[in-house]
Amino acid sequence: MTHAQVEVLLPKAVVPGSTMDVGVRFTIEKDWHLYWNGQNDSGTPIEIELRMPAGFKAKQTLWPAPERLVEPGGILNHIYEREVILIVPVEVAKDANVGPAEIAVESKWLACKEACVPESGGAKATLKVDAVPAAHAALYVHEAVAKVRAALPIELAKDDPRVKASIDGRRATIQAPDAREIAFMPGSDCTPVKTLAERGVARSDKLEIELAEGPNTIRISGIVRVVNLEGVRAYYHIDTYAGARPESGQDRP
Structure with missing residues (x-):
């Protein structure tokens, strides 16, 4: 069975x-x-x-x-x-x-x-x-x-203020106003993240993650879980990159 x-x-x-x-x-x-x-x-x-x-x-x-x-x-x-x-x-x-x-x-x-x-x-x-x-x-x-x-993760437009993701070198920052906790769950086509087990959750309105060495194109793609100040969870799908535009990957989470 x-x-x-x-x-x-x-x-x-x-x-x-x-x-x-x-x-x-x-x-x-x-x-x-x-x-x-x-x-x-x-x-x-x-x-x-x-x-x-x-x-x-x-x-x-x-x-x-x-x-x-x-x-x-x-x-x-x-x-x-x-x-x-x-x-x-x-x-x-x-x-x-x-x-x-x-x-x-x-x-x-x-x-x-x-x-x-x-x-x-x-x-x-x-x-x-x-x-x-x-x-x-x-x-x-x-x-x-x-x-x-x-209840599927919300697809965000580029300028949506609810979640912002930015890339600076091999470091990425994810911000969500009025969040008390942010967690990032990388999709299959996301640039690998270092020590995500320890650093994939921030108990604040900003999460900083360090990216592994790899191709020049850096892609931050996956699901962001946001817990607001009232304890309510929301899920968002983000997809941002630095460098040449990446090709589409597997089924999107």
Whole structure:
């Protein structure tokens, strides 16, 4: 028996020419965890593959914000416990066949507690492709998936005052006004950060991080967790760079 169970979450219906959110839910055994798709010192991220009818096209997977886990020896991983729902937006072609449509997922993941176990699993579910939109909009969303989408890290415009990131040489500064704590979780395409386990969290409105030596282009990309003065958490996605514009990386967290 695996330490995580996978499930496909679908709306009840969809119409040709629209985009829907497919949720892939992992229910994780108590005290075990799975891994985010950003930078981890030891864990490997969840992998998912959808199998869908002709006319259905998956877009980039959306990942909820993880939690930091610092283990003995300064090992830092970014994890999910108890439950996580990954979201895959799916485009439905205008000429998609009307009627029942089955969507299946095959997945691999690394489940860890005191030791780690590579695991895999799959699931499937069916929805209806309607010829014309129904009167009830609730048919076209899954409630649990909609809640996760609403809580995804906020994409920031360049001049958004809520979080500012700047680069000076091999040092980066992340600032958030009225924050009492800032944490940075680097994405897979972020320039590696030195001693992130110890210095990836600041109990103030400013976090300074030192970057490892590497290419001339420096990229600070990932999730910033901000705790404000009232103790409320918010998550933001940042992506800034110095040097030549980098190419797009893996699925964005």
